[in-house]
Amino acid sequence: MFRIVESLAIALFAATLLMFILVLLVRVRLLLRERQRREFLAVWEPILMRSVEVAFSDVPHLRRRDLMNFLLLWNHLHESLLDEAKDHLNQIARALGIGDAALRMLRRRNLRERLLAIMTLGQLRERAAWDSLFDIAENGGALLSVAAARALIMIDAVVAIPRLMPLLIRRADWPASRVATLLQTAGADVISEQIATAAIEYARAHDIADGGCLPQGQTVNRSARLIRFLELAYNVSALPAARAIAESSNDPEVLAACLQLLKSSEDLSIVRHSLTHKDWRVRVQAASAMGRIGEHDDEQLLVPLLSDEQWWVRYRAAQALTRLPYMREPRLREIRALQADPFARDILLQAMAEVELQ
Amino acid sequence: MTLVFLVLEIEYIFLLYFLVLFAVYFGLNVISLFTLPRYMQLHTAGDFPQTYSGFDPPISILIPAYNESAVIVSSIRSLLQLNYSEFELVVVNDGSKDETLEVLRREFKLAPFPEAYRVRLPSKPIRAIYLSTTHANLRVIDKENGGKADTQNAGINAARYPLFCVLDSDSILDRDSLRRTVQPFLENPLTVACGGSIRIANGCNVRGGFLESAGLPANPLALFQVVEYLRAFLFGRIGWAPLNAVTVVSGAFGIFHKETVVSAGGFSTESIGEDMELILRLHRVLTQRGVPYRIAFIADPVCWTEAPEDLKTLRNQRVRWQHGLGDSLWLNRGLLFQRGSGFAGWVAFPFMMTFEWIEPFVEVAGYVFVVVTYCLGLLSLSNALLFFLFAVGFGMLLSVISLLLEEISFHTYPKMRHILLLFVAVIAENFGYRQLNSLWRLRGLVEWTMGRKAKWGEMTRVATWQAETSTEQMDQRGAAK
Numbered sequence: 001m002f003r004i005v006e007s008l009a010i011a012l013f014a015a016t017l018l019m020f021i022l023v024l025l026v027r028v029r030l031l032l033r034e035r036q037r038r039e040f041l042a043v044w045e046p047i048l049m050r051s052v053e054v055a056f057s058d059v060p061h062l063r064r065r066d067l068m069n070f071l072l073l074w075n076h077l078h079e080s081l082l083d084e085a086k087d088h089l090n091q092i093a094r095a096l097g098i099g100d101a102a103l104r105m106l107r108r109r110n111l112r113e114r115l116l117a118i119m120t121l122g123q124l125r126e127r128a129a130w131d132s133l134f135d136i137a138e139n140g141g142a143l144l145s146v147a148a149a150r151a152l153i154m155i156d157a158v159v160a161i162p163r164l165m166p167l168l169i170r171r172a173d174w175p176a177s178r179v180a181t182l183l184q185t186a187g188a189d190v191i192s193e194q195i196a197t198a199a200i201e202y203a204r205a206h207d208i209a210d211g212g213c214l215p216q217g218q219t220v221n222r223s224a225r226l227i228r229f230l231e232l233a234y235n236v237s238a239l240p241a242a243r244a245i246a247e248s249s250n251d252p253e254v255l256a257a258c259l260q261l262l263k264s265s266e267d268l269s270i271v272r273h274s275l276t277h278k279d280w281r282v283r284v285q286a287a288s289a290m291g292r293i294g295e296h297d298d299e300q301l302l303v304p305l306l307s308d309e310q311w312w313v314r315y316r317a318a319q320a321l322t323r324l325p326y327m328r329e330p331r332l333r334e335i336r337a338l339q340a341d342p343f344a345r346d347i348l349l350q351a352m353a354e355v356e357l358q
Numbered sequence: 359m360t361l362v363f364l365v366l367e368i369e370y371i372f373l374l375y376f377l378v379l380f381a382v383y384f385g386l387n388v389i390s391l392f393t394l395p396r397y398m399q400l401h402t403a404g405d406f407p408q409t410y411s412g413f414d415p416p417i418s419i420l421i422p423a424y425n426e427s428a429v430i431v432s433s434i435r436s437l438l439q440l441n442y443s444e445f446e447l448v449v450v451n452d453g454s455k456d457e458t459l460e461v462l463r464r465e466f467k468l469a470p471f472p473e474a475y476r477v478r479l480p481s482k483p484i485r486a487i488y489l490s491t492t493h494a495n496l497r498v499i500d501k502e503n504g505g506k507a508d509t510q511n512a513g514i515n516a517a518r519y520p521l522f523c524v525l526d527s528d529s530i531l532d533r534d535s536l537r538r539t540v541q542p543f544l545e546n547p548l549t550v551a552c553g554g555s556i557r558i559a560n561g562c563n564v565r566g567g568f569l570e571s572a573g574l575p576a577n578p579l580a581l582f583q584v585v586e587y588l589r590a591f592l593f594g595r596i597g598w599a600p601l602n603a604v605t606v607v608s609g610a611f612g613i614f615h616k617e618t619v620v621s622a623g624g625f626s627t628e629s630i631g632e633d634m635e636l637i638l639r640l641h642r643v644l645t646q647r648g649v650p651y652r653i654a655f656i657a658d659p660v661c662w663t664e665a666p667e668d669l670k671t672l673r674n675q676r677v678r679w680q681h682g683l684g685d686s687l688w689l690n691r692g693l694l695f696q697r698g699s700g701f702a703g704w705v706a707f708p709f710m711m712t713f714e715w716i717e718p719f720v721e722v723a724g725y726v727f728v729v730v731t732y733c734l735g736l737l738s739l740s741n742a743l744l745f746f747l748f749a750v751g752f753g754m755l756l757s758v759i760s761l762l763l764e765e766i767s768f769h770t771y772p773k774m775r776h777i778l779l780l781f782v783a784v785i786a787e788n789f790g791y792r793q794l795n796s797l798w799r800l801r802g803l804v805e806w807t808m809g810r811k812a813k814w815g816e817m818t819r820v821a822t823w824q825a826e827t828s829t830e831q832m833d834q835r836g837a838a839k
Contacts, residue, residue, distance in 0.1 A: 001366060030765070031774075110399060115400065176413045
């Protein structure tokens with residue numbers, strides 16, 4: 001027994017000492033890397049900073065060990081600069097053979113290196129990397145695949161968007177905010193028609209009936225998510241698509257997503273009809289839409305919603321009332337005084353106070 | 359002969375207990391050693407300038423305030439500078455007896471606002487709601503005193519956004535704390551809560567409410583707590599996270615999905631460890647409902663908090679934490695071996711019961727046993743020392759692995775001197791501090807078993823990194839242990 005304890009105690013102390021030596025070694029390595037980084041920055045930071053204004057014809061040799069530091073700094077500048085300033089940075093990178101190095105890095109196991117390689121190839125618009133990047137976009141983990149998709153868009157948005165569209169729909173692990181950034185990178189010119197067509201086709205093919213469930217294995221309503229991206233498209237493409245889907249879909253989440261986009265008086269009939277939808281998510285978006293496009297006479301449709309069971313519906317209806325054309329404070333006070341429901345009176349008072357504070 | 363045999367049997371039981379404890383901790387360390395480097399490799403993406411697309415989920419930040427007149431303004435001013443696309447600040451004044459509300463009214467030009475306040479979670483009555491006329495995203499809820507959980511529930515009722523963030527009024531955040539902690543919600547729609555690493559602010563340099571440079575405290579008690587927090591967060595939480603078995607998201611900083619928390623009943627005013635209680639309840643309730651979910655944890659040090667520097671405050675804190683642990687486990691005992699609860703109900707919960715809840719009893723009993731058997735002549739001095747060294751070696755190894763995890767990830771403490779000092783703390787904490795902690799926790803365990811209520815103690819806030827110095831009621835600083 002005591003021999004076991006003795007052996008264990010010795011092993012624990014030895015392991016502790018070994019771990020501490022490891023900690024020191026990691027720290028020493030870190031300090032050495034930091035020194036290298038400082039030396040690198042002393043040479044390259046002024047060069048890259050100046051290249052933003054003037055083209056460099058003669059760039060110094062880049063040491064192999066500085067490659068990662070260079071890519072970090074170079075990509076950092078790329079992400080911070082406007083388009084015209086980026087050309088000089090690309091000239092320097094090409095002169096140093098960075099494109100080939102990044103292509104080699106794509107095959108490495110280290111995720112950090114692969115991520116930097118993907119970003120670099122995108123900034124360089126390296127067409128030779130197209131197939132590899134597309135493969136990563138299709139099969140890579142969430143972070144790498146989104147980065148690869150962005151790189152493809154930077155290389156050639158017109159070609160990339162149609163090919164990426166199925167992935168934008170399928171890959172629920174791509175955060176909506178990142179997909180939106182991808183689409184913004186491509187620009188409304190490129191995405192508008194593509195996304196409108198995809199949204200209509202997907203909504204038709206995968207309509208989920210009211211009260212239905214998402215298909216097995218899905219955690220988000222893909223159709224509704226796609227429709228929300230229409231916000232980034234030109235109105236001329238987005239609005240007809242949203243209207244068409246809203247008129248045909250039975251899925252409350254999809255309908256709510258469409259209502260978020262509607263902003264023209266042409267859409268009033270859809271919006272008015274949706275004010276009495278049984279799903280509160282639809283009613284709240286319909287009330288919000290009323291705040292954008294409602295007409296004076298819509299007051300009668302909005303007032304009953306002040307007593308809705310859902311706070312958000314009441315709130316949006318109250319806000320919409322305050323925003324209706326020709327709506328003045330005395331009339332709002334009259335409406336409030338006529339309400340028997342205290343919730344209705346309270347919510348209207350809040351909306352009126354918000355207007356006053358604005 | 360029988361007595362000697364009995365002593366030997368008991369020694370084997372203690373040894374077995376510690377070996378199992380070590381095996382689980384070692385397993386968590388191995389998980390952390392694999393997941394942390396991978397996480398750090400991908401961390402590069404977050405270091406580049408970020409653009410916001412307008413598709414990021416907006417967040418309501420809930421700030422409980424009780425007698426915080428000295429620090430509340432600077433806290434809010436720094437929170438207003440957080441790097442995130444859309445957020446609102448909901449300050450909940452929990453019936454402060456000092457000038458907290460007056461200071462807020464004056465500094466942020468608050469105007470009474472007739473908000474149609476929704477009571478979705480019960481809380482003490484609301485006295486008034488104010489809206490800042492200088493900052494459109496700042497509201498103040500003034501309510502009767504009800505404690506932290508009650509205050510957070512009132513904040514949730516007033517929150518407008520789908521995600522809410524809880525923090526202490528003196529939590530020091532990084533500018534990117536929100537952006538980093540919200541990532542798991544973006545990447546996995548099943549995420550219902552996410553916490554991040556909490557670190558000790560004592561000894562650090564804080565300017566404008568944000569951490570300027572990390573440092574170590576001169577006070578040995580605070581220094582030992584730095585090691586404790588590294589241990590608690592760098593393998594205690596990271597190890598459980600891939601198994602979806604995180605059992606606590608610290609009240610000092612965490613982000614939650616509002617509707618899920620509301621549907622689970624909000625923060626419990628029954629428990630003094632309301633942060634852990636909520637997470638265990640989410641595991642239990644969501645499993646019961648068959649709802650797929652994920653409780654995430656990110657390794658990034660996203661929040662810095664002040665550690666007690668005197669024995670009395672530290673004792674009160676540890677006694678209270680042990681009460682909180684007991685409350686949380688008892689109120690959620692249904693999670694134990696609950697069908698479908700996965701690692702949370704089948705591993706993490708039993709582990710917490712066996713190795714965190716009753717561990718102070720076992721540890722103190724172990725020390726007493728060694729001393730008594732030595733005094734009775736049943737154990738030689740060398741063997742008694744051997745047992746002690748075994749326990750010390752066990753604690754040291756776990757702590758030094760945390761140091762290694764810190765070094766391969768964030769290496770927060772920049773100087774070699776810091777590493778050496780932390781190693782000294784790793785060794786020194788085993789001689790006195792650890793035993794004191796076990797005694798305090800045992801006291802908490804006994805008091806809880808006897809049904810005595812825990813109290814929020816008074817905390818002497820030193821805050822040497824900031825201009826303000828005050829003595830106020832202590833906020834709970836998360837259940838790091």
